[in-house]
Amino acid sequence: MKKRLEKGTYGYMDRLKMWEWKKSALMLAIPVLVFLIGWAVMKTRLQVVTVIAVVGCLPGCNEVVHAIMASRYHSMDKKLYEEVEAARGDRMALYENVFTTYDKNYVVDCIIISGREVLGYSSEEKTDAKAAETHLTTILKQNSYKQNVKIMKNREAYLTRVKELASGEPEEVPFREDERCPGMTRDEVISFILQSISL
Template sequence: MSKTTKKKIRKGDFGYIKTQQKKRILYTVLAFIAPLLVFFTGLYINRTRNTVFTVVAVVACLPACKFAVDMIMMFLQKPMAEEDYKEIEKHRHGLTCAYELVISAYEKQSFVDSLAVCGNNVVGYTSREKTDTAFVEKHIQDMLRQNGFYVTVKIFRRLPDYTARLESMWEHREALEKDIKYRPDPATPDMTRSEKIMAVLYAISL
């Protein structure tokens, strides 16, 4: 009987938020085990907290606290609706597309349900009313320009508008990609320009 291999969910895949929420709980618990073990060992041996064991435990808690913050940040995010994902999949065709990205900036984090790239166009959709689309558009554009990609960015609030743009981009993809010069990175020679742009977007996402 053949065994089916479960696909690993990566950043940009639908289901990423739920997967990361589970993983970050585990990482946080594991990160706190060592300092707590050191602390209680010192307490048991010396019958007091005023020992070097406590100092070591406190220092060891610092990376664990970072894991805890990352976990909290991920739990503040609500996964995208599955019906929205299925609707987008009907219209993405062969476009480079990503889902459930939490775009991170110094000022704030912004949830974007989906992003797609074609030529010098980056389009996205967010279902969150609180998302400042103008801020997200500018932040993405600035980050991509810093990496040598001069693109236009548009984030839609209505799913039909986003799927219509996907259809238009797919229909006119040859014209949108025409005359764009791209030299593959020797480190990632198989990546297309659109995939390289998406890699930058992954890098600025939680």
């Protein structure tokens, strides 16, 4: 069975890469086909169909940029995914996050959301944990959610903290339904905001 392309799930980045490249190929194939048919029928390239085909390549070229961007990243380690799944209990988890900013991108393998806690782990050496924390805290604060964001680089310490969160009761945080996300719990809204700023 084919898995849906859904942000925050295990295997998302690998599926995203394939999807973006397929879309790029299709979007570039159509204007090329239009050009070739126009050339075969009119026996010349100097025609309005050529202009249409060239302009028609622009969306495909934009899609190639998305595919190249997605190709820079890969899905997380399966063993880590299994360890987090076993440790998290019923806490909400987001996997394979690439948070984009104007200056840098932050790769965070997994995030656990529980009450005011947003606990992430990054195996990517280039990811600056403190800068990622600041970025996510700022984005959540701009959306009126004050969270304790912590991005960890030590895998064992992260798994230990996840188990601690799963074994305790989540902090009760006053919450009024967000009109942007009707019917969602507070943790689901936090998840929605984080997914919206992720690749």
